[in-house]
Every structure is written in C-alpha cells, then in structure tokens.
Amino acid sequence: MSGTLLTPESGPRTRVRPTGTSFVGLVGVELRRLWWRRMAKVVLVAVVAFVGVSAYAAYQQTRPEALAERIEDYSSIVAETTRQNASIPADEKAAQIEACQRDEAATGADTSGGAPVDFRCEQMFDPPSPESFGIVAAERTAITSSIVESGLWIFGFLAFILGASFVAAEFAAGSMGNWLTFEPRRVRVGTSKLVAAGLGGLAVGGLGVGLATLGATLVTTVNRPGADLPVAAAPIVPGDTAAQSLLRVVAIVGLGGLGGAVIGLLLRSTAGVIGLVVGWLVLVEAFVASAFAEGRLQPWFLRTNIEGFVSDGTTYFATRCGVDGCQTVSMPHSYTASWIYLLVVTSLGVTAALLAFRARDVT
Template identity: 30%
Template sequence: MSRLLRVELRRLWARQITRWACVGVLALAAISGLAVYLSAPPPSAQEVANAQEMFAADQEAWETDGEQQVASCEADAEAEGRTPEEWGCDQMAPRLEYYLPPTQTFVPDATQQELMFGAEEVDADDDATAAAVEEIRGSVWNGWAGLASLDDVAVLLVLVALVVGVSFVTAEINSGSLGMWLTFEPRRQRVYWAKAAAAALGTVPLVLVGFALLVAASYAVYASFGTLGGLTGAVWLEVAAFTGRLVAAGAALAAVGVALGVLFKHAAAAVGVVGVVAWGSLVFGFGLGELQRWLPTTALTAWLQGGSVFSTERCTPSADGVFECLPVDHVVTTTQGGLTLLAVTAVLTLLAALVFRRRDVS
C-alpha cells in the first residue's frame, strides 16, 4: 500500500491542475497582501490633527451641557421602557476615536469588536451559551482586523484542495487512464484508498504554505504601519492552532473531492454540487432553525474559528397578546464542527469506495 501511495502522490503532483493550484495560491497571497496594504493605513497626521481639534471643541461643549443631554436621554429611555445603557446614554460623551477614520490592526481590539458586533446583548437560552457566544465573538478570528479577515480567505485554500481532489479522479476517468491503470493494479479498493490518501496528504503543502504566506503578507503590512495591536505569544499559539485545523480541513475536503469525483465522474458536476450546497446553506440556512448546526458550512466555520454562532427566531406573545419575534443565539463548538466534517467525509468516502469497486471506469 505504501508503494501505491507513493506512486499516487507522484501522479498527483505531476498533474497540471496541481501546478496551477500552486500558482493560484501564490496569486491569492499576493492579492490578499495588496488588499491589506490598501485598506489598512492608519490616519494621516492631518486627519489626526483635525480629529483632535473637533474633539477638543465638542469636549468643551460637553462640559457645559453634557449632564442635561444625559438626563434627556435617560428620560427618553424610560419613556420607551428601556434602560439608559440600552439607549446608549452612557456612550454620549465625546471620544477621540469617534473623530478618527476606522483603523485596522493585525490583532483586533475592543473598539474593533464593538464596530463588528455593536453593543447588542447576547440573547441565549442559558448563561453557558451566552458566555460561549461572547468568547467566540471576542476571539482573534472575529472583529474588524487583519487576522479576522484571514480566516475568510483561508477558506479558499481548502476549496483549492477540494478542486485538486476532484480533478485528480475525474481527469483520469474521462481520459481512460484510470481504466488502464487498473489493468496494472486490479485491486480497486487499494487504488481508491491510495488516491484518497494521496489527495489528502498531497494537498497539505498547498494549504500550509498558502496560509503561511497569507499570514506573513498581512503581518508585514501591519508591521510596516506600526499597527500590529496586542500581538502576544497567546495570539501566535491561536494562529498555530488555526493552521492545524485548516490543514486538517483541507485534507478532509481533498478526500471529499476524490469521493465526489468518483460519484459524479465529471469535475463540473462534482464542484457544482459543492457550490449548490454552500449557496443553499447561506441563503436558506436561517429558515432551518436549529438544524443550522448540522450544515457543512456551519461545521467548517466552527472547526476553523474555534466555534461558531448561529441564530434562530423565537416568537412569544407579549402582555397585550401581540407576538414578538427575537433572535436567539446558539453555539456550535469546535468539537461538534470537526465531528460533523469527519462524518461527512467518512460517509462520502465509504459510498464512493463501494461505487468505485463496481463501476465501469473505462
């Protein structure tokens, strides 16, 4: 089996699609670095001077009539049956950052988290879920920052692994080379498992090097601007953990690609099915309610980001009998997301192995 695996690995890396995937990963890293460079510059000296001038003027006015404004805000909140905090009365005082253009840092800070999620309260079924939602939203992979944008780009790397896995099988089926290969190695089960393992292992360098380039390019840009933020050893450990989960997801999706290639025999059909599932999950997912936790897209997000949050709608009658519908937050843990991805990979792989054993591939 080890000899067959080595042969399949050489065949994988000899294919043109794999080489083009390498080029695509390099292009992705370059485009991502350019996008960061164009969007991450800090405020200019002139913008800072203008902001300080306007802040000083408003601060002077606030010292004169700030108490009156807060009192008026609290009265309005009470009239609407809300607390002053819910009405934002404690946020009315001028702050210098209000007058500056938003600035990204490599690691998100509290201000960026507030820009991303606002001051909304977590509405969950229990305190443990609420605490988990707060922890997920407070991670380095959420917020408005450099690292928080890399996780979205990183998903493209696992999709590249999936496409390579699909093409690895469909190209050989449609060209007839797979049928010829089976005349030399007639044990179909060994051939299938070798191809699945080769796709999973062979795409590891693509995903690993690709994400390393993304992180390096983003880090270099923010370092040049002096806006790295609170970069600590703990943050780098989280980056390393994310990288490990990303590599595992890439390997799983490459194996899924091989399975879909065997089941559908055509690359366009296999990739199209993945696209339809992803599109349907994003468009119609909210309507599934609690079933959202079992969607592949939710599982992938939870696995990569160390947990995922999704919302359902809870409708209850108010005192006057009118139904009021409010969103309720739910959490999918890293473990649950990983097990869901593993289950999907295992089911598709076993099904494809059974089909490959009997299907004509000539």
C-alpha cells in the same frame, strides 16, 4: 543431485504470489501524478496571487501615511463628538442611558440561552476609540490571521477543485481502467487517491499559511510607524491560540481536497462535481439553512461547522418566538460539536466513495 539443490523456499512459479506495490508506494505515485497535473499549477498561481493581493492591501492600510490621515480624521471626530455631547443636558443623558439599559435587559430576557447582550449603555456618550478607526500598529500575527481567515474559503475551494479534477478526470480519460489492470485491488487504489488528494489539500493550506506569514512579516517590517505617530499598540494575540487557529485552517483546506476526491469518485465527472457544489452552496447553505425552521437548522450544515471548527466556536442567528412576538437572536455553536460533525461527515463520505468505487464498473 537435483534434489540437493532444492530449498524450502523453492516452488513452482505459479504458487509465488507477487507482492506488488506497497500502499505507501501507491500514494507516492498518486502524489506525483497530482503534482504534474495542470490544475495543480493553476491552484499554486491562484494561492500566490490571492496572498499577494491581500498582503498588498494590508500594506496599504498600515502605511504610516495612512495612519497619519486616520489620526487626523479621528481627532476631528472626537472634537465634534465632545462638542455635541457637551450641549446635551445631564438629565437627558441619564434618561437615554436608562432607556438603553431597559432595552438591554428586555433583550437579554428574550435571548436567554444565547450569547450575552451588551449594548454598552454607559459608553454611549464616550468618543470612539482609536482602535475602532484602525489606529493601531501593524502586528504580524494579526495580519497573518486576517489574510488566512479571509482566504479560508478560497483555499478550500481550490483544494476541492484540485481533488475533484484529479479523480474525475481519470474516469473521463479512461486511465482509471488502465490503472486497475496494474493494481486490481480497488479499495487500495481508491484509498491511495483519497489520501493523495487530502495531502494535496494540506499542501495548499500550508502554502497559503506560509505565504501569509511571510507577507505579514514583510508588511510589519516595512510599515513600522515612527515615534512621532501616537499609535496604540496592536492587540496581543496569544501565540498558541493563533497557531492553533492557523493549523485548523490547514486541516479544513486538507478536508476540502479530500472532499473533492470523494465526490469525484461518486460522480466521476468534474463538471458534475462543480455543478453539485454550486447548487449546494446556493440552494442549501445560503437558502435552506436560514429559511427553514427559523434558522435553527444551521448547526447541521457545513458552513456553520467549518466556522465553528476554525474559530473555536461560532454563533448563528435564528428566530425565536415568545409571548411578546418573534425576534432574531444569536445562538452559540461549540467547537466540539463542529469537529464531531466534520469527522462524521468525512467518515461517511469516504466510506460511500470507496464502496461505490468497488461496486461500480470502470471502463
């Protein structure tokens, strides 16, 4: 009778392999642990505070009263510039313009292969434009982009510290060893922590962009100038271009969170991570990148590639020497080269962190 109750799925318990928690479940657990960390609340407050201060600064700069003061100053400067230019003889103006054009041509020849040079020689005697004095109407997209771009490094650093402390603190507290007793497959555990840190970084970037958009909307609504102010229309920022730039900022902040977790897995110490980052920024990014090889090494460093990725291409300054001596010139760095660099660095860092986590002892 007992034989008739056996099914094909029946078998000794020792031969049944436990399925455990799925990878998505592990990531969900890590996200909850990340959220309940005190550092997450500190980062949240810091992002809100930065965006609030930046939005208030934008409000102060775009107030109708401030615009009226700038218009008055601009009118005085235009009148003084016009009076001074009228006193200069025509032949002297022509000579100065020709000298400017010669300098422009010489500089353009020395910087062949770099960014084009424009000394604006024909406009050297024109009065300044209203836009150069900030006499433009407040525009939501421009204010949002300004706040987000100025906060890129702050958001990225906050996400980096959040990811680093999230991983490194578990080694210091000994909870990593306890966690591995429940889930002994280290690659799954390490990958889930990296994914959670990256998602946390994306959340920090998304929060910063969302709050900046909200703040810019409030500023442009409150500081709408009246018809009596002769304010130029704000420059039109294409919606697709602005949205893509903001998304790239969010992606970089997400990479900041992932990078913090990667270095946390390698060093296993929050203090060590902070020391390494400060040393890298001060010695490598700020000194080595510009001091060696006349600045031509900058395309191989993080700062240049992050700027190139966010801004859809960037420029850097390097020293170029020729028969007439050495000059500092502006060199282009493309968006494609930037994202390829970031992709390669991220892949190498994640691979190294997982291999180290798999091989090293955990106490």
